[in-house]
Amino acid sequence: MTIDEKRIRNEVDEIVELVLKDYDQGRDIDNMDVFNQPERDEVISIVVKLLGVLFPGYYRDKGYRFYNMYSKLTLQFEDIMYYLSQQVALALAFEEKYASCSEEELEEEARKLSLEFFRKIPLIRAKINTDIQATFDGDPAAFNKEEIILSYPGLLASTVYRVAHELHLLGIPLIPRMMSEYAHSITGIDIHPGATIGEYFFMDHGTGIVVGSTSVIGEHVKIYQGVTIGALSTKGGHALHGTRRHPTIEDNVTIYSGASILGGNTVIGEGSIIGGNAFITTSIEPGSRVSISNHEMNIEGGMCETCEKADDCLIGNGTFWE
Amino acid sequence: MTIDEKRIRNEVDEIVELVLKDYDQGRDIDNMDVFNQPERDEVISIVVKLLGVLFPGYYRDKGYRFYNMYSKLTLQFEDIMYYLSQQVALALAFEEKYASCSEEELEEEARKLSLEFFRKIPLIRAKINTDIQATFDGDPAAFNKEEIILSYPGLLASTVYRVAHELHLLGIPLIPRMMSEYAHSITGIDIHPGATIGEYFFMDHGTGIVVGSTSVIGEHVKIYQGVTIGALSTKGGHALHGTRRHPTIEDNVTIYSGASILGGNTVIGEGSIIGGNAFITTSIEPGSRVSISNHEMNIEGGMCETCEKADDCLIGNGTFWE
Amino acid sequence: MTIDEKRIRNEVDEIVELVLKDYDQGRDIDNMDVFNQPERDEVISIVVKLLGVLFPGYYRDKGYRFYNMYSKLTLQFEDIMYYLSQQVALALAFEEKYASCSEEELEEEARKLSLEFFRKIPLIRAKINTDIQATFDGDPAAFNKEEIILSYPGLLASTVYRVAHELHLLGIPLIPRMMSEYAHSITGIDIHPGATIGEYFFMDHGTGIVVGSTSVIGEHVKIYQGVTIGALSTKGGHALHGTRRHPTIEDNVTIYSGASILGGNTVIGEGSIIGGNAFITTSIEPGSRVSISNHEMNIEGGMCETCEKADDCLIGNGTFWE
Numbered sequence: 001m002t003i004d005e006k007r008i009r010n011e012v013d014e015i016v017e018l019v020l021k022d023y024d025q026g027r028d029i030d031n032m033d034v035f036n037q038p039e040r041d042e043v044i045s046i047v048v049k050l051l052g053v054l055f056p057g058y059y060r061d062k063g064y065r066f067y068n069m070y071s072k073l074t075l076q077f078e079d080i081m082y083y084l085s086q087q088v089a090l091a092l093a094f095e096e097k098y099a100s101c102s103e104e105e106l107e108e109e110a111r112k113l114s115l116e117f118f119r120k121i122p123l124i125r126a127k128i129n130t131d132i133q134a135t136f137d138g139d140p141a142a143f144n145k146e147e148i149i150l151s152y153p154g155l156l157a158s159t160v161y162r163v164a165h166e167l168h169l170l171g172i173p174l175i176p177r178m179m180s181e182y183a184h185s186i187t188g189i190d191i192h193p194g195a196t197i198g199e200y201f202f203m204d205h206g207t208g209i210v211v212g213s214t215s216v217i218g219e220h221v222k223i224y225q226g227v228t229i230g231a232l233s234t235k236g237g238h239a240l241h242g243t244r245r246h247p248t249i250e251d252n253v254t255i256y257s258g259a260s261i262l263g264g265n266t267v268i269g270e271g272s273i274i275g276g277n278a279f280i281t282t283s284i285e286p287g288s289r290v291s292i293s294n295h296e297m298n299i300e301g302g303m304c305e306t307c308e309k310a311d312d313c314l315i316g317n318g319t320f321w322e
Numbered sequence: 323m324t325i326d327e328k329r330i331r332n333e334v335d336e337i338v339e340l341v342l343k344d345y346d347q348g349r350d351i352d353n354m355d356v357f358n359q360p361e362r363d364e365v366i367s368i369v370v371k372l373l374g375v376l377f378p379g380y381y382r383d384k385g386y387r388f389y390n391m392y393s394k395l396t397l398q399f400e401d402i403m404y405y406l407s408q409q410v411a412l413a414l415a416f417e418e419k420y421a422s423c424s425e426e427e428l429e430e431e432a433r434k435l436s437l438e439f440f441r442k443i444p445l446i447r448a449k450i451n452t453d454i455q456a457t458f459d460g461d462p463a464a465f466n467k468e469e470i471i472l473s474y475p476g477l478l479a480s481t482v483y484r485v486a487h488e489l490h491l492l493g494i495p496l497i498p499r500m501m502s503e504y505a506h507s508i509t510g511i512d513i514h515p516g517a518t519i520g521e522y523f524f525m526d527h528g529t530g531i532v533v534g535s536t537s538v539i540g541e542h543v544k545i546y547q548g549v550t551i552g553a554l555s556t557k558g559g560h561a562l563h564g565t566r567r568h569p570t571i572e573d574n575v576t577i578y579s580g581a582s583i584l585g586g587n588t589v590i591g592e593g594s595i596i597g598g599n600a601f602i603t604t605s606i607e608p609g610s611r612v613s614i615s616n617h618e619m620n621i622e623g624g625m626c627e628t629c630e631k632a633d634d635c636l637i638g639n640g641t642f643w644e
Numbered sequence: 645m646t647i648d649e650k651r652i653r654n655e656v657d658e659i660v661e662l663v664l665k666d667y668d669q670g671r672d673i674d675n676m677d678v679f680n681q682p683e684r685d686e687v688i689s690i691v692v693k694l695l696g697v698l699f700p701g702y703y704r705d706k707g708y709r710f711y712n713m714y715s716k717l718t719l720q721f722e723d724i725m726y727y728l729s730q731q732v733a734l735a736l737a738f739e740e741k742y743a744s745c746s747e748e749e750l751e752e753e754a755r756k757l758s759l760e761f762f763r764k765i766p767l768i769r770a771k772i773n774t775d776i777q778a779t780f781d782g783d784p785a786a787f788n789k790e791e792i793i794l795s796y797p798g799l800l801a802s803t804v805y806r807v808a809h810e811l812h813l814l815g816i817p818l819i820p821r822m823m824s825e826y827a828h829s830i831t832g833i834d835i836h837p838g839a840t841i842g843e844y845f846f847m848d849h850g851t852g853i854v855v856g857s858t859s860v861i862g863e864h865v866k867i868y869q870g871v872t873i874g875a876l877s878t879k880g881g882h883a884l885h886g887t888r889r890h891p892t893i894e895d896n897v898t899i900y901s902g903a904s905i906l907g908g909n910t911v912i913g914e915g916s917i918i919g920g921n922a923f924i925t926t927s928i929e930p931g932s933r934v935s936i937s938n939h940e941m942n943i944e945g946g947m948c949e950t951c952e953k954a955d956d957c958l959i960g961n962g963t964f965w966e
Contacts, residue, residue: 378676391664392660443666460879462882462884463856465818510832529851530870548902578906598906599922617936619933
């Protein structure tokens, strides 16, 4: 060992002591007892397998044609069942109502819940099919429906939401949120599994869309990139868990890019159109149109066309011109 | 088999029956005939290989210096040619005009188009080089141009766009959009391959930018995160495919974060500056500055400085204060 | 070789000549001398390993319980040290002040800086722990703190920022930015390592958040998705490197989704609440509330409730209704 290596070794020893002492403070970040959490990678793998069941012609081994759909699907369900019920059992252990259950009882309950979930698959597929139709009708740039199913991030996010939502309704904690975070990370669309969303839901482009956990969204709703259906800010934390904090969006509402609609008492009435970048924290009557307005003037100065004021217009002192 | 295992087996059998019946309804989601689509993973792999050709000093095997650029580049083109023409042939089969072609004719046409595309590489590289310059001039935080090429998501997205756009101009369906969805998923920037974008294009940060399929963007245009160059909402669907639905952005326009500019008749005149979060659906004269305005008052209430009204100001009833 | 193969071979030869000539123009994109850059994949791997040190109970091999934390942590540090100092040495070579150093001197300096960085780990962990608390208090949808640590993108982005910021303070170029671009690509949150951010920082959802390199953010600040703390547009480029171009956000400020706050002279005073989609380029007094306002009218036309004007209201000519 050279002198230099010794010095480094000594420093590392010191640092290890320092960090070990830092671990020993009992804060949240120091929690060592984090065993038996559901595994993120396993949950993602289950989502991918479920896509194969939901879209049997699309997400599959293209190497062979399958001749016996019955045995193929049986294999798929047994495989998903095995992994899903493991992860669900791990998640249930975090729920108070299962606190006194043995590991075997948790596994039994997890298998029961997995089977209940499988029975929802026709319901989930029926809803996804309406989302495909709404996307095709709403996006003239779509080449065909295959393209939508194979490459539209909005459809992927709504599909994962519809799966996660059914698991959420069955009272399974953690797993649904891990699924929606997976969709969030690849699409930029963050829909909480607790949200209620009607049929024919269309999200175009999608990046930056947020739909909060107690939102209620009707049918034939169209939402563009960057739209927030969110909660008002709070420091109330967990005490508010479960209370209604997110808006109601009634049927046939269109919300343009970047609009933020907030609050548990806010209702966007049927058929309304919300312009881009609106910021809404109170209810809107059915059949309304809402827009922000712009101030515009020549870059050299002069009159604002909106205010009909001169340089002292609201944007006259804007400092963002180069 | 235990009784419990038997029960589960029976339930799975039931569920399989249920889902098989669900597959048999002839909806879009039930389509089994999805053979011979272009493969997403292959398309991504082609994009990565093309980056190696576009930036010969940057994206490459760092393990060795290459002494013979000629043979290296020949190998790269032969490799890309092989995979690209396969995927292009698969895509062409979806175009009506090739409906009567044999597989061999499609492959022949695909090779021809791939070669035509390769000839565009100097053109593509010339445009990318202007984007690098615009990024360096526009972002004082950049350490050097190497950093821009190696790690700026905006440059990656414009590079993939410039590749996808040339493939789009050659009439190749599906593949260009798959490329742009790849860039979208890693950068949050969604530029449709059909858009026309001039030289010296600079996107800063980029997350949430959307540029629609019939947009026309001039030279020296600067766009910040969250900007939409988009279409007005429609339920017209495929009937509108190809019609002009997205704006024209003339030369030397700067568009700040979050602004949405919509509609096929909307022209943002040369040299204009669009403030953040503006929502624009009509044309703007050249040399204009556009901004939204804010209302501001003390958190305890009182007078709005903008309206010069008291609590009944537009934001007086805002409910979004904690 | 068939005639067809010969023709293709000839064309590829021509294209290779064309592209080789194109490489030979001395532009930025033609730079071949890009050896010995830090490696993106290595830097990402270092970030992942650091997460294991920062959250010892969370990011770890779940396969075994570790009995000897001391030897485990020593191994972790030696491993990180080896790879981090390699990458840091490569990065230092780009700094003028190290221009005359030998490779060995760079490695020596890199090891020294790595050790200095390790000593900051308790400081970093203390700050992250406050971010966990702020997230738990601010998001009623959180199930527990484990869920926040394991799956909230906002916490991941602030963690990577706090690591990258300390490396930045040590004067290490390139690496911190590569780390923040990694976090950006998976969370949609782009925080420059140069930014200064106080304790109890909470970003909800996060997609589209941008925090520029010279921003100064106080304690207990809450930022929602799509918020920009950014610079005014410039074409000044590198000449402005290091000058103050981004705002100051004082303590206890809440900024709702989509708001953009720009400019080096802009100060958002303590305790202020900035409404969604505001666009702010001048300072705001402490204790203020700021909001944009909306114009609203029935979709059939009639009176705007805000302007108390009829169809000639600001939105009366809006063309974005279907």
